[in-house]
Amino acid sequence: MSMPKLSLRGVKKSFGPLEVCKNISIDIQPSELICLIGGSGSGKSTLLRCINLLDPIDDGEILLDGVDISLPGYDPNPVRRKIGMVFQSFNLFPHMTVLENIKLAPMKVKGMSSAEITSQAQELLERFGLSDKADVYPDRLSGGQQQRAAIVRALAMEPEIMLLDEVTSALDPELVGEVLDVIRQLKTQGMTLMLATHEMSFAREVADRVCFLDDGKLLEIAPPEKMFTAPEHARTRQFLQRVLHRERLQ
Amino acid sequence: MSTDTNTARGKSPARGLTRRQVYERKAKQKSLIIAAVSLAAVVILIYIIVPLAPGWEGVKRSFFNWAVLTKTFPKMLSAFVLDLQLFFIAAPLIFALALIIALMRNVTSAALYPLRLFAIVYIDVLRSIPVILTIYLIGFGIPGLGLLPPYNSPYIWGTVALVLAYSAYIAEVFRTGIESIHESQRSAARSLGLSETSMMRYVVLPQAIRRVVPTLVNFLVALLKDVALLSFIGPVELLRQAGVYKSLFANFTPYVGAALIFLCATIPAIRFADYLMAKQNAERSR
Numbered sequence: 187m188s189m190p191k192l193s194l195r196g197v198k199k200s201f202g203p204l205e206v207c208k209n210i211s212i213d214i215q216p217s218e219l220i221c222l223i224g225g226s227g228s229g230k231s232t233l234l235r236c237i238n239l240l241d242p243i244d245d246g247e248i249l250l251d252g253v254d255i256s257l258p259g260y261d262p263n264p265v266r267r268k269i270g271m272v273f274q275s276f277n278l279f280p281h282m283t284v285l286e287n288i289k290l291a292p293m294k295v296k297g298m299s300s301a302e303i304t305s306q307a308q309e310l311l312e313r314f315g316l317s318d319k320a321d322v323y324p325d326r327l328s329g330g331q332q333q334r335a336a337i338v339r340a341l342a343m344e345p346e347i348m349l350l351d352e353v354t355s356a357l358d359p360e361l362v363g364e365v366l367d368v369i370r371q372l373k374t375q376g377m378t379l380m381l382a383t384h385e386m387s388f389a390r391e392v393a394d395r396v397c398f399l400d401d402g403k404l405l406e407i408a409p410p411e412k413m414f415t416a417p418e419h420a421r422t423r424q425f426l427q428r429v430l431h432r433e434r435l436q
Numbered sequence: 437m438s439t440d441t442n443t444a445r446g447k448s449p450a451r452g453l454t455r456r457q458v459y460e461r462k463a464k465q466k467s468l469i470i471a472a473v474s475l476a477a478v479v480i481l482i483y484i485i486v487p488l489a490p491g492w493e494g495v496k497r498s499f500f501n502w503a504v505l506t507k508t509f510p511k512m513l514s515a516f517v518l519d520l521q522l523f524f525i526a527a528p529l530i531f532a533l534a535l536i537i538a539l540m541r542n543v544t545s546a547a548l549y550p551l552r553l554f555a556i557v558y559i560d561v562l563r564s565i566p567v568i569l570t571i572y573l574i575g576f577g578i579p580g581l582g583l584l585p586p587y588n589s590p591y592i593w594g595t596v597a598l599v600l601a602y603s604a605y606i607a608e609v610f611r612t613g614i615e616s617i618h619e620s621q622r623s624a625a626r627s628l629g630l631s632e633t634s635m636m637r638y639v640v641l642p643q644a645i646r647r648v649v650p651t652l653v654n655f656l657v658a659l660l661k662d663v664a665l666l667s668f669i670g671p672v673e674l675l676r677q678a679g680v681y682k683s684l685f686a687n688f689t690p691y692v693g694a695a696l697i698f699l700c701a702t703i704p705a706i707r708f709a710d711y712l713m714a715k716q717n718a719e720r721s722r
Contacts, residue, residue, distance in 0.1 A: 238627050266629040277624035281642050290638055291628035336624075343628060
């Protein structure tokens with residue numbers, strides 16, 4: 187077995203007295219797609235933020251290609267060039283056009299020339315159906331377009347791993363599909379992906395493995411077929427029953 | 437097209453307006469008439485009552501003296517040019533200094549703590565002293581150190597005093613703007629690998645400054661008026677010039693003239709600030 191792309195070993199994170207991640211360990215293989223599921227407040231988002239070094243972990247290790255990136259004092263910026271992150275609320279920079287949003291980090295972090303990154307950005311925009319939106323400000327875009335633009339912005343840094351934090355949760359139902367298509371595309375291209383999601387049928391379709399988080403603990407990790415048909419824990423069954431029932435109603 | 441189909445669609449046959457438009461037009465006319473009548477009533481009342489005051493003739497002579505006004509106005513206008521000059525020198529300095537102080541105030545690294553402490557003290561001290569006192573202390577105090585001309589000029593040190601006092605206020609405005617930018621914007625910037633400096637420069641500051649522009653315009657209006665405070669330490673700007681004429685003619689009309697000049701300069705700026713604020717509110721509620 188090859189070396190995992192990303193390893194979490196006994197990751198712990200608290201906010202004050204509140205323990206948000208309790209001893210979480212996962213190995214993620216290159217090109218693997220991991221879905222994190224669980225109720226709100228179960229620690230999915232915090233885990234992703236910790237991997238992106240946006241929130242420092244209290245204990246444990248996060249290894250990227252075998253290197254511990256979670257050491258206190260480790261420079262986070264080179265890590266973030268390799269690990270892209272996309273947020274539930276898009277977080278595009280509202281004072282910049284889509285193209286400027288995309289160009290900012292490659293120019294300021296990687297020192298790429300404007301011409302170089304512009305042609306690359308236009309390719310990406312075309313691939314994700316946004317080529318006519320390059321010079322538009324984010325507030326003129328639909329939620330789905332904004333989220334796709336945010337994904338393109340992260341991709342422009344050519345990350346090796348993408349973390350997607352409930353990227354469809356803030357979208358109108360009819361716009362969810364276009365963003366899920368983008369994720370499918372990323373998977374086909376062999377991107378290593380970790381996504382927190384409430385889209386159970388999507389998770390079942392694309393995930394290589396599904397992690398169920400409950401109250402900060404990684405309760406269960408299994409291939410989607412097993413997770414959705416024969417989960418081991420009662421808590422998992424309960425959770426799935428609740429959300430799958432809701433999904434059927436929709 | 438017959439009038440019948442128009443009526444059927446709820447339109448007035450006469451002008452092609454909807455019922456609601458007709459109603460709103462009528463309501464608007466009515467409220468305009470009421471406003472005009474009540475305004476006229478107030479004006480007439482003032483016009484009748486004020487002259488009944490026993491001192492009215494005296495006030496009229498010493499405050500609203502047309503002859504004095506026409507004689508003094510041109511010179512006062514040119515004195516106002518000095519106010520404008522001082523204003524246009526001070527304003528950019530204030531913004532630059534305020535931005536630096538605000539950024540120092542936001543420094544988090546331990547090694548740079550002295551900068552942060554300096555900014556806190558700077559803002560606290562200068563905001564707590566009346567502007568006129570700062571002007572006196574710096575405008576008289578520093579030249580008193582024995583500086584040689586032209587470096588002992590009250591023009592220089594008066595402007596410096598204004599810059600110090602106002603930059604403390606405006607540093608706080610910038611800081612509020614910086615802090616009003618949502619944490620998620622910083623998260624996004626960090627997740628892209630931007631350094632703290634780049635994040636501040638390209639993501640946070642442009643948004644923060646845009647957000648505080650209306651407040652800044654309001655401070656500019658205040659600054660334009662406060663330039664007149666420099667008259668207390670020497671420069672013969674508008675207020676000082678008016679004072680000179682007041683003594684010369686033993687008449688207060690020059691003060692009224694000075695007030696008129698300030699009004700003409702500041703009211704457009706105030707309206708502009710209102711306009712900017714309304715525009716931002718509209719954008720935010722969209």
